[in-house]
Amino acid sequence: MTERTKTAVIAIGGNSLIPDKKHPEVEHQWDAVRETCTHIADLIEDGWNTIVTHGNGPQVGFILRRSELAMHEVHPVPLDMIGADTQGSIGYMVQQALNNEFLRRDIYRRAVTMVTQVLVDRDDPGFQNPTKPIGGFMTQDQAKVFEKMGWQVVEDSGRGYRRVIASPIPLEIVEEDAIRTMVNAGWIVVAVGGGGIPVVRNSKGELRGAPPAVIDKDRASALMARNVDADLLIISTAVEKVALNFNQPNQRWLDRMTVAEAKQYMAEGHFAPGSMKPKIEACIDFIENGGKEALIVDPPNIARAIAGETGTRITP
Numbered sequence: 001m002t003e004r005t006k007t008a009v010i011a012i013g014g015n016s017l018i019p020d021k022k023h024p025e026v027e028h029q030w031d032a033v034r035e036t037c038t039h040i041a042d043l044i045e046d047g048w049n050t051i052v053t054h055g056n057g058p059q060v061g062f063i064l065r066r067s068e069l070a071m072h073e074v075h076p077v078p079l080d081m082i083g084a085d086t087q088g089s090i091g092y093m094v095q096q097a098l099n100n101e102f103l104r105r106d107i108y109r110r111a112v113t114m115v116t117q118v119l120v121d122r123d124d125p126g127f128q129n130p131t132k133p134i135g136g137f138m139t140q141d142q143a144k145v146f147e148k149m150g151w152q153v154v155e156d157s158g159r160g161y162r163r164v165i166a167s168p169i170p171l172e173i174v175e176e177d178a179i180r181t182m183v184n185a186g187w188i189v190v191a192v193g194g195g196g197i198p199v200v201r202n203s204k205g206e207l208r209g210a211p212p213a214v215i216d217k218d219r220a221s222a223l224m225a226r227n228v229d230a231d232l233l234i235i236s237t238a239v240e241k242v243a244l245n246f247n248q249p250n251q252r253w254l255d256r257m258t259v260a261e262a263k264q265y266m267a268e269g270h271f272a273p274g275s276m277k278p279k280i281e282a283c284i285d286f287i288e289n290g291g292k293e294a295l296i297v298d299p300p301n302i303a304r305a306i307a308g309e310t311g312t313r314i315t316p
Contacts, residue, residue: 007049007183009225010234011218011282012036014055014194016299017090024058030093035299036236037097042303043234044098045107049183051228052094052111053221056086056194060214064135076149079134079165080197080209087115087193094190111188114179117207118196118215118223119172126166132214133162151212166213168198170220173227174207180228195220218282226289232306233286233294235279240298242280242312244270256313259284283314292316 017032018024044050060082067077077085091113098111130152137160138146143153151163173179173192182189195215199207218235225233241253244265257265262280271277276296283294297311305311 005047005049006231007051007228008043008232008234009051009053009221009228009230010040010043010236010302011053011221012040012055012236012299013217013238014057014059014090016236016238017054017093018058024062030097033090033093034097034100037094037101039299039302041098041101041105041107043306044102044109044188045105046303046306048232049186050188051179051183051192051224051230052098052188052190053192053217053224054090054094054190054194055217056083056090057214059086059090060194061135068135078209079212079214080199083194083197083214084115087197088113090193091115091190095188098188109186109188111190112182113190113193114175114182116179116191116193116196117174117199118170118192118220119174119207120168120198120200120210120213120215121171122200122210124166124168126168126213127211130164130166130212132165132167134165134212134214135163137162166211167216168210168213170196170215170223173220173224174199176224176227179224183228192217192220192224216278216282218278219285222282222286222291225286225291229290230286231292233283233291234302234305235282235294235296236299236302237276237279237296238298240301240310242271242276242296246270246272246276254312256315258315259287262314280314287314287316 017029063082095111095113102109143161153161154164156162179191195217198210198213200210244252271280294314295305295311297305301310
Protein backbone atom coordinates (compact mmCIF):
# COMPACT_ATOMS: atom_id res chain seq x y z
CA MET A 1 0.00 0.00 0.00
CA THR A 2 1.30 3.45 -0.92
CA GLU A 3 1.86 5.65 2.11
CA ARG A 4 -0.36 8.73 2.24
CA THR A 5 1.44 11.99 1.57
CA LYS A 6 1.36 14.20 4.64
CA THR A 7 -0.27 17.62 4.40
CA ALA A 8 0.85 20.79 6.17
CA VAL A 9 -0.87 24.16 6.36
CA ILE A 10 1.65 26.95 6.85
CA ALA A 11 0.52 30.46 7.81
CA ILE A 12 2.84 33.38 7.10
CA GLY A 13 2.17 36.86 8.48
CA GLY A 14 1.56 39.93 6.33
CA ASN A 15 4.03 41.86 8.48
CA SER A 16 6.70 39.22 7.82
CA LEU A 17 6.61 40.26 4.17
CA ILE A 18 7.68 43.75 5.26
CA PRO A 19 10.54 43.04 7.69
CA ASP A 20 11.88 46.60 7.53
CA LYS A 21 9.09 49.10 8.27
CA LYS A 22 11.26 51.89 6.82
CA HIS A 23 11.26 50.15 3.43
CA PRO A 24 7.73 48.86 2.69
CA GLU A 25 8.10 49.29 -1.06
CA VAL A 26 7.05 46.41 -3.30
CA GLU A 27 10.60 45.54 -4.36
CA HIS A 28 11.49 44.92 -0.71
CA GLN A 29 8.33 42.85 -0.25
CA TRP A 30 9.54 40.72 -3.16
CA ASP A 31 12.85 40.13 -1.38
CA ALA A 32 11.03 38.99 1.76
CA VAL A 33 8.64 36.72 -0.15
CA ARG A 34 11.48 35.06 -2.05
CA GLU A 35 13.42 34.49 1.16
CA THR A 36 10.39 33.02 2.94
CA CYS A 37 9.60 30.76 -0.01
CA THR A 38 13.06 29.18 0.07
CA HIS A 39 12.16 27.86 3.52
CA ILE A 40 8.69 26.72 2.48
CA ALA A 41 10.30 24.91 -0.46
CA ASP A 42 12.45 22.95 2.02
CA LEU A 43 9.23 21.54 3.46
CA ILE A 44 7.84 20.71 0.01
CA GLU A 45 11.12 19.15 -1.16
CA ASP A 46 10.89 16.87 1.85
CA GLY A 47 7.65 15.49 0.39
CA TRP A 48 4.87 17.43 2.11
CA ASN A 49 1.70 18.53 0.38
CA THR A 50 1.35 22.15 1.42
CA ILE A 51 -1.28 24.87 1.69
CA VAL A 52 0.18 28.34 2.23
CA THR A 53 -1.94 30.98 3.94
CA HIS A 54 -0.88 34.54 4.56
CA GLY A 55 -1.74 37.78 6.32
CA ASN A 56 -2.40 41.07 4.54
CA GLY A 57 -2.73 43.73 7.25
CA PRO A 58 -0.07 46.21 6.06
CA GLN A 59 -1.03 45.74 2.41
CA VAL A 60 -4.71 46.43 3.15
CA GLY A 61 -3.63 49.56 5.01
CA PHE A 62 -1.67 50.79 1.98
CA ILE A 63 -4.63 50.30 -0.36
CA LEU A 64 -6.97 52.05 2.06
CA ARG A 65 -4.60 55.00 2.24
CA ARG A 66 -4.33 55.22 -1.53
CA SER A 67 -8.12 55.14 -1.72
CA GLU A 68 -8.38 57.93 0.85
CA LEU A 69 -5.93 60.13 -1.02
CA ALA A 70 -7.81 59.62 -4.28
CA MET A 71 -11.35 60.09 -2.92
CA HIS A 72 -11.70 63.51 -4.55
CA GLU A 73 -11.31 61.89 -7.98
CA VAL A 74 -12.30 58.21 -7.87
CA HIS A 75 -14.71 56.05 -5.92
CA PRO A 76 -13.58 54.40 -2.65
CA VAL A 77 -12.78 50.68 -2.65
CA PRO A 78 -14.95 48.38 -0.46
CA LEU A 79 -13.02 46.34 2.08
CA ASP A 80 -14.04 42.96 0.62
CA MET A 81 -12.62 44.05 -2.75
CA ILE A 82 -9.40 45.14 -1.05
CA GLY A 83 -9.18 41.68 0.52
CA ALA A 84 -9.57 40.11 -2.92
CA ASP A 85 -6.96 42.48 -4.36
CA THR A 86 -4.39 41.52 -1.73
CA GLN A 87 -5.13 37.81 -2.09
CA GLY A 88 -4.33 38.16 -5.77
CA SER A 89 -1.21 40.29 -5.40
CA ILE A 90 0.38 38.44 -2.48
CA GLY A 91 -0.69 35.10 -3.92
CA TYR A 92 0.97 36.05 -7.21
CA MET A 93 4.19 36.84 -5.39
CA VAL A 94 4.17 33.62 -3.35
CA GLN A 95 3.29 31.33 -6.25
CA GLN A 96 5.89 32.91 -8.54
CA ALA A 97 8.60 32.72 -5.87
CA LEU A 98 7.77 29.08 -5.09
CA ASN A 99 7.63 28.06 -8.75
CA ASN A 100 10.99 29.72 -9.38
CA GLU A 101 12.41 27.88 -6.37
CA PHE A 102 11.05 24.56 -7.70
CA LEU A 103 12.71 25.32 -11.07
CA ARG A 104 16.01 26.07 -9.37
CA ARG A 105 15.87 22.82 -7.39
CA ASP A 106 14.51 20.74 -10.28
CA ILE A 107 11.43 19.76 -8.25
CA TYR A 108 8.33 18.89 -10.25
CA ARG A 109 5.79 20.76 -8.14
CA ARG A 110 3.70 23.80 -9.02
CA ALA A 111 1.99 26.47 -6.91
CA VAL A 112 -1.35 28.13 -7.64
CA THR A 113 -3.41 30.78 -5.84
CA MET A 114 -7.08 30.41 -4.93
CA VAL A 115 -9.03 33.60 -4.21
CA THR A 116 -10.86 32.38 -1.12
CA GLN A 117 -14.17 33.41 0.42
CA VAL A 118 -14.89 32.57 4.06
CA LEU A 119 -18.46 32.44 5.32
CA VAL A 120 -19.28 34.28 8.55
CA ASP A 121 -22.53 34.74 10.46
CA ARG A 122 -24.21 38.06 9.64
CA ASP A 123 -25.33 38.08 13.31
CA ASP A 124 -21.81 37.50 14.66
CA PRO A 125 -21.43 39.66 17.81
CA GLY A 126 -18.34 41.25 16.26
CA PHE A 127 -20.52 43.26 13.90
CA GLN A 128 -22.28 44.88 16.86
CA ASN A 129 -19.03 45.61 18.67
CA PRO A 130 -16.20 46.12 16.15
CA THR A 131 -12.78 46.30 17.79
CA LYS A 132 -10.21 45.54 15.05
CA PRO A 133 -8.27 48.72 14.14
CA ILE A 134 -7.68 49.31 10.45
CA GLY A 135 -5.96 52.00 8.42
CA GLY A 136 -3.87 54.87 9.76
CA PHE A 137 -4.37 57.37 12.55
CA MET A 138 -6.37 60.52 11.84
CA THR A 139 -7.52 63.74 13.46
CA GLN A 140 -10.98 64.18 14.97
CA ASP A 141 -12.09 66.21 11.95
CA GLN A 142 -10.91 63.50 9.58
CA ALA A 143 -12.65 60.90 11.72
CA LYS A 144 -15.96 62.74 11.35
CA VAL A 145 -15.68 62.46 7.57
CA PHE A 146 -15.34 58.69 7.80
CA GLU A 147 -18.19 58.44 10.30
CA LYS A 148 -20.44 60.16 7.75
CA MET A 149 -19.37 57.48 5.26
CA GLY A 150 -20.62 54.77 7.64
CA TRP A 151 -17.36 53.75 9.31
CA GLN A 152 -17.08 53.32 13.07
CA VAL A 153 -14.21 55.38 14.49
CA VAL A 154 -12.66 55.30 17.97
CA GLU A 155 -10.02 57.31 19.80
CA ASP A 156 -6.88 55.20 20.21
CA SER A 157 -4.92 55.79 23.45
CA GLY A 158 -4.29 59.47 22.82
CA ARG A 159 -2.56 58.74 19.49
CA GLY A 160 -5.46 59.86 17.32
CA TYR A 161 -8.55 58.27 15.81
CA ARG A 162 -8.78 55.01 13.88
CA ARG A 163 -11.48 53.10 12.13
CA VAL A 164 -12.51 49.81 13.71
CA ILE A 165 -14.19 46.86 12.03
CA ALA A 166 -15.55 43.48 13.04
CA SER A 167 -13.44 40.33 13.35
CA PRO A 168 -16.09 37.60 13.02
CA ILE A 169 -15.53 33.88 13.57
CA PRO A 170 -14.88 31.95 10.32
CA LEU A 171 -17.50 29.24 9.78
CA GLU A 172 -16.87 27.77 6.33
CA ILE A 173 -14.25 28.05 3.61
CA VAL A 174 -16.34 28.36 0.48
CA GLU A 175 -13.69 27.03 -1.93
CA GLU A 176 -12.61 24.21 0.40
CA ASP A 177 -13.51 21.35 -1.99
CA ALA A 178 -11.52 22.92 -4.82
CA ILE A 179 -8.54 23.47 -2.53
CA ARG A 180 -8.69 19.87 -1.30
CA THR A 181 -8.90 18.56 -4.88
CA MET A 182 -5.87 20.58 -5.95
CA VAL A 183 -3.83 19.51 -2.93
CA ASN A 184 -4.67 15.85 -3.53
CA ALA A 185 -3.55 16.30 -7.14
CA GLY A 186 -0.17 17.55 -5.93
CA TRP A 187 -0.59 21.31 -6.33
CA ILE A 188 0.84 23.67 -3.72
CA VAL A 189 -2.11 25.97 -2.99
CA VAL A 190 -1.94 29.55 -1.72
CA ALA A 191 -5.32 30.16 -0.09
CA VAL A 192 -7.27 31.92 2.68
CA GLY A 193 -5.18 35.06 2.20
CA GLY A 194 -5.75 37.62 4.94
CA GLY A 195 -8.05 35.17 6.69
CA GLY A 196 -10.26 34.97 3.61
CA ILE A 197 -12.75 37.43 2.16
CA PRO A 198 -15.62 37.62 4.71
CA VAL A 199 -18.94 36.79 3.05
CA VAL A 200 -22.50 36.22 4.28
CA ARG A 201 -25.58 34.61 2.73
CA ASN A 202 -28.63 36.69 1.87
CA SER A 203 -32.26 35.56 2.18
CA LYS A 204 -31.91 33.67 -1.13
CA GLY A 205 -28.82 31.82 0.05
CA GLU A 206 -26.59 33.84 -2.25
CA LEU A 207 -23.13 34.97 -1.14
CA ARG A 208 -22.48 38.65 -0.63
CA GLY A 209 -19.55 40.58 0.80
CA ALA A 210 -19.93 40.99 4.56
CA PRO A 211 -20.09 44.41 6.24
CA PRO A 212 -16.57 45.80 6.84
CA ALA A 213 -14.69 43.00 8.58
CA VAL A 214 -11.44 41.10 8.69
CA ILE A 215 -11.06 37.46 9.72
CA ASP A 216 -8.11 36.49 11.89
CA LYS A 217 -5.63 34.82 9.56
CA ASP A 218 -4.44 32.25 12.12
CA ARG A 219 -7.99 31.27 13.08
CA ALA A 220 -8.93 30.80 9.41
CA SER A 221 -5.73 28.81 8.83
CA ALA A 222 -6.66 26.48 11.69
CA LEU A 223 -10.11 25.98 10.14
CA MET A 224 -8.45 25.21 6.79
CA ALA A 225 -6.10 22.72 8.43
CA ARG A 226 -8.96 21.01 10.27
CA ASN A 227 -11.14 20.71 7.21
CA VAL A 228 -8.50 19.19 4.93
CA ASP A 229 -7.35 16.78 7.66
CA ALA A 230 -3.88 18.31 7.72
CA ASP A 231 -1.23 16.48 9.68
CA LEU A 232 0.48 19.67 10.78
CA LEU A 233 -0.35 23.35 11.26
CA ILE A 234 2.68 25.63 11.10
CA ILE A 235 2.34 29.25 12.17
CA SER A 236 5.31 31.22 10.95
CA THR A 237 6.12 34.28 12.99
CA ALA A 238 8.97 36.64 13.94
CA VAL A 239 10.43 34.48 16.73
CA GLU A 240 12.02 31.04 16.67
CA LYS A 241 10.08 29.84 19.71
CA VAL A 242 7.25 30.90 22.00
CA ALA A 243 8.36 32.37 25.32
CA LEU A 244 6.94 32.80 28.78
CA ASN A 245 7.56 36.25 30.30
CA PHE A 246 8.51 37.53 26.85
CA ASN A 247 11.18 40.26 26.87
CA GLN A 248 11.45 40.07 30.67
CA PRO A 249 14.57 39.16 32.69
CA ASN A 250 12.97 35.79 33.53
CA GLN A 251 12.01 35.00 29.91
CA ARG A 252 11.87 31.25 29.19
CA TRP A 253 11.66 29.70 25.74
CA LEU A 254 9.30 26.77 25.26
CA ASP A 255 10.24 23.72 23.19
CA ARG A 256 6.82 22.13 23.55
CA MET A 257 3.55 22.40 25.43
CA THR A 258 0.30 20.52 25.63
CA VAL A 259 -3.06 22.12 24.95
CA ALA A 260 -3.74 22.18 28.70
CA GLU A 261 -0.43 23.94 29.37
CA ALA A 262 -1.08 26.42 26.55
CA LYS A 263 -4.46 27.28 28.08
CA GLN A 264 -2.86 27.72 31.50
CA TYR A 265 -0.13 30.02 30.17
CA MET A 266 -2.72 32.00 28.23
CA ALA A 267 -4.87 32.42 31.34
CA GLU A 268 -1.79 33.67 33.20
CA GLY A 269 -1.39 36.42 30.60
CA HIS A 270 1.82 35.26 28.95
CA PHE A 271 0.64 35.77 25.37
CA ALA A 272 -0.18 39.26 24.14
CA PRO A 273 -3.52 39.89 22.38
CA GLY A 274 -3.00 40.81 18.76
CA SER A 275 0.42 39.14 18.81
CA MET A 276 1.12 35.63 20.14
CA LYS A 277 -2.28 34.97 21.73
CA PRO A 278 -4.27 34.46 18.48
CA LYS A 279 -1.55 32.10 17.25
CA ILE A 280 -1.81 30.00 20.39
CA GLU A 281 -5.61 30.04 20.15
CA ALA A 282 -5.44 28.84 16.54
CA CYS A 283 -3.14 25.95 17.49
CA ILE A 284 -5.47 24.95 20.33
CA ASP A 285 -8.48 25.09 18.02
CA PHE A 286 -6.75 22.89 15.44
CA ILE A 287 -5.71 20.23 17.94
CA GLU A 288 -8.98 20.17 19.87
CA ASN A 289 -10.77 19.50 16.59
CA GLY A 290 -8.72 16.48 15.59
CA GLY A 291 -5.33 17.94 14.60
CA LYS A 292 -2.24 16.01 15.59
CA GLU A 293 0.24 18.79 16.28
CA ALA A 294 1.08 22.41 15.59
CA LEU A 295 4.33 24.33 15.35
CA ILE A 296 5.14 27.98 15.95
CA VAL A 297 8.49 29.03 14.46
CA ASP A 298 10.18 31.65 12.29
CA PRO A 299 10.60 31.00 8.53
CA PRO A 300 14.35 30.17 8.46
CA ASN A 301 13.84 27.38 10.99
CA ILE A 302 10.79 25.61 9.52
CA ALA A 303 12.72 22.53 8.38
CA ARG A 304 14.64 22.29 11.67
CA ALA A 305 11.39 22.64 13.63
CA ILE A 306 9.76 19.78 11.73
CA ALA A 307 12.84 17.70 12.55
CA GLY A 308 12.30 18.50 16.24
CA GLU A 309 15.39 20.68 16.58
CA THR A 310 13.69 24.01 17.36
CA GLY A 311 10.37 25.85 17.35
CA THR A 312 7.55 25.37 19.85
CA ARG A 313 5.52 22.20 19.32
CA ILE A 314 1.94 22.06 20.63
CA THR A 315 0.35 18.64 21.13
CA PRO A 316 -2.89 17.22 22.64
